[in-house]
Amino acid sequence: xxxxxxxxxxxxxxxxxxxxxxxxxxxxxxxxxxxxxxxxxxxxxxxxxxxxxxxxxxxxxxxxxxxxxxxxxxxxxxxxxxxxxxxxxxxxxxxxxxxxxxxxxxxxxxxxxxxxxxxxxxxxxxxxxxxxxxxxxxxxxxxxxxxxxxxxxxxxxxxxxxxxxxxxxxxxxxxxxxxxxxxxxxxxxxxxxxxxxxxxxxxxxxxxxxxxxxxxxxxxxxxxxxxxxxxxxxxxxxxxxxxxxxxxxxxxxxxxxxxxxxxxxxxxxxxxxxxxxxxxxxxxxxxxxxxxxxxxxxxxxxxxxxxxxxxxxxxxxxxxxxxxxxxxxxxxxxxxxxxxxxxxxxxxxxxxxxxxxxxxxxxxxxxxxxxxxxxxxxxxxxxxxxxxxxxxxxxxxxxxxxxxxxxxxxxxxxxxxxxxxxxxxxxxxxxxxxxxxxxxxxxxxxxxxxxxxxxxxxxxxxxxxxxxxxxxxxxxxxxxxxxxxxxxxxxxxxxxxxxxxxxxxxxxxxxxxxxxxxxxxxxxxxxxxxxxxxxxxxxxxxxxxxxxxxxxxxxxxxxxxxxxxxxxxxxxxxxxxxxxxxxxxxxxxxxxxxxxxxxxxxxxxxxxxxxxxxxxxxxxx
Numbered sequence: 001x002x003x004x005x006x007x008x009x010x011x012x013x014x015x016x017x018x019x020x021x022x023x024x025x026x027x028x029x030x031x032x033x034x035x036x037x038x039x040x041x042x043x044x045x046x047x048x049x050x051x052x053x054x055x056x057x058x059x060x061x062x063x064x065x066x067x068x069x070x071x072x073x074x075x076x077x078x079x080x081x082x083x084x085x086x087x088x089x090x091x092x093x094x095x096x097x098x099x100x101x102x103x104x105x106x107x108x109x110x111x112x113x114x115x116x117x118x119x120x121x122x123x124x125x126x127x128x129x130x131x132x133x134x135x136x137x138x139x140x141x142x143x144x145x146x147x148x149x150x151x152x153x154x155x156x157x158x159x160x161x162x163x164x165x166x167x168x169x170x171x172x173x174x175x176x177x178x179x180x181x182x183x184x185x186x187x188x189x190x191x192x193x194x195x196x197x198x199x200x201x202x203x204x205x206x207x208x209x210x211x212x213x214x215x216x217x218x219x220x221x222x223x224x225x226x227x228x229x230x231x232x233x234x235x236x237x238x239x240x241x242x243x244x245x246x247x248x249x250x251x252x253x254x255x256x257x258x259x260x261x262x263x264x265x266x267x268x269x270x271x272x273x274x275x276x277x278x279x280x281x282x283x284x285x286x287x288x289x290x291x292x293x294x295x296x297x298x299x300x301x302x303x304x305x306x307x308x309x310x311x312x313x314x315x316x317x318x319x320x321x322x323x324x325x326x327x328x329x330x331x332x333x334x335x336x337x338x339x340x341x342x343x344x345x346x347x348x349x350x351x352x353x354x355x356x357x358x359x360x361x362x363x364x365x366x367x368x369x370x371x372x373x374x375x376x377x378x379x380x381x382x383x384x385x386x387x388x389x390x391x392x393x394x395x396x397x398x399x400x401x402x403x404x405x406x407x408x409x410x411x412x413x414x415x416x417x418x419x420x421x422x423x424x425x426x427x428x429x430x431x432x433x434x435x436x437x438x439x440x441x442x443x444x445x446x447x448x449x450x451x452x453x454x455x456x457x458x459x460x461x462x463x464x465x466x467x468x469x470x471x472x473x474x475x476x477x478x479x480x481x482x483x484x485x486x487x488x489x490x491x492x493x494x495x496x497x498x499x500x501x502x503x504x505x506x507x508x509x510x511x512x513x514x515x516x517x518x519x520x521x522x523x524x525x526x527x528x529x530x531x532x533x534x535x536x537x538x539x540x541x542x543x544x545x546x547x548x549x550x551x552x553x554x555x556x557x558x559x560x561x562x563x564x565x566x567x568x569x570x571x572x573x574x575x576x577x578x579x580x581x582x583x584x585x586x587x588x589x590x591x592x593x594x595x596x597x598x599x600x601x602x603x604x605x606x607x608x609x610x611x612x613x614x615x616x617x618x619x620x621x
């Protein structure tokens with residue numbers, strides 16, 4: 001039984017098909033990818049190499065894209081789609097082979113898939129599982145999947161093996177800075193310009209931590225291009241919330257005589273091979289989610305990458321020809337990096353994980369066989385949150401209908417509870433828009449020129465309200481739809497068309513899911529701001545903060561010190577006494593993002609089981 005494979009999976013899958021593995025296992029060959037763009041591009045590549053159209057023998061299934069038929073024998077999909085398949089078919093009877101690609105990323109969905117596949121393998125001897133990655137800890141996963149069966153002669157036989165195949169890599173030169181880099185964003189721009197001016201032809205791939213940094217570099221480079229008489233540098237962004245069509249642009253060949261510079265997050269670190277990349281710029285940082293069980297908050301933290309991630313980024317330069325890697329950190333700093341990035345399962349909120357496993361009928365979550373078990377305090381905090389949201393009862397079972405409603409939705413539990421309560425509060429139309437807008441990153445553009453920045457700030461003020469960021473985002477989306485969802489309107493009001501387009505797509509998906517699968521009525525509150533604020537409070541009440549007398553905010557439970565993010569519409573206004581936040585971001589301080597101003601009495605009214613009034617007695621000392 002083949003359990004471990006180390007190679008580019010688009011070479012592996014045609015081999016499995018040609019050898020008839022889809023027939024031997026009496027089921028199709030499934031391939032999971034951590035990102036939708038990876039699944040689409042790889043499925044397209046394999047189908048092209050077979051001389052077929054995508055959707056015939058080779059199919060793909062991701063959000064917004066579903067191309068497969070009854071003849072499909074190889075199906076590419078995201079890990080989330082495979083988990084949805086398990087809800088309908090817990091033993092995956094229609095699959096003969098499952099391949100989990102890029103397993104070294106170890107995100108939550110990957111670990112859930114691996115744990116469930118091991119459970120399925122105990123029931124289905126015919127299912128073959130392949131774990132594929134270029135940097136994986138092979139022995140760890142061999143031990144995890146090794147079920148050790150006994151033969152008729154009484155000897156013990158391993159059920160998993162390691163098969164290593166060397167991939168093709170061209171020589172890559174690595175250059176480190178001599179001194180620590182004080183501003184890696186500015187250094188990225190400078191390095192790209194130096195490469196463009198002095199190095200031989202070849203495309204550039206630069207790694208940054210998030211969308212805001214990516215777009216900052218893109219704007220600076222495009223401003224540089226405008227001042228040049230010859231436009232010979234094509235600058236393209238790449239990040240997770242970018243629309244599918246914009247993400248695919250990075251794979252197209254640049255015009256003759258033009259160098260392509262791709263500014264990306266770690267979405268380009270694995271899974272996809274962008275043709276023509278010769279030069280890689282590694283900032284040395286990444287953005288990770290980190291869960292604080294004491295304050296029950298999930299934060300985004302910018303941290304140094306691991307050595308494995310650094311090697312993976314550098315490998316992008318040697319896929320098709322000799323390359324060069326420019327690391328914006330010293331050799332000494334590289335040696336201090338950790339060997340591997342901590343698995344997401346050990347550093348994240350587990351509410352969605354628990355809901356999904358409960359929906360699959362796994363009652364005892366504590367005994368579920370995770371590849372890397374999460375900390376007990378994180379598991380306990382998530383169980384308490386779900387109980388507070390009425391998603392679980394006192395026995396730890398899914399409640400009906402709230403628990404099943406939350407498990408059905410592809411959003412976090414607090415947003416799901418907010419959407420559920422919007423039915424009773426008659427504001428589901430607006431809440432759907434707010435949830436969709438919260439899924440994408442900043443919708444406001446940031447021009448580089450002084451006059452442009454001033455005009456962008458003036459236009460942003462037209463949408464901002466003193467009730468908070470979520471209501472302001474609702475105003476942007478409502479105006480966008482009212483004016484025909486055109487690029488011209490977005491340009492006039494300095495908002496990012498592709499992000500609003502993505503939000504509109506997400507809203508349509510949620511609308512269809514809520515109406516067809518759950519039967520949720522879609523009604524409007526007709527602009528009643530208080531109803532919307534109360535509905536937001538009913539879902540995000542665990543994320544409440546109050547203004548401390550010292551001038552900073554503190555969480556109502558946990559007493560964690562917080563600050564309003566500078567991009568919030570509340571940053572320049574008089575500080576409200578109580579706010580609800582959707583997300584925390586760790587940089588120089590712990591900042592609250594996506595804020596909503598609330599009334600303190602709403603906490604005890606809407607969540608009396610979580611908050612209560614208490615008299616504090618101060619004694620003279």
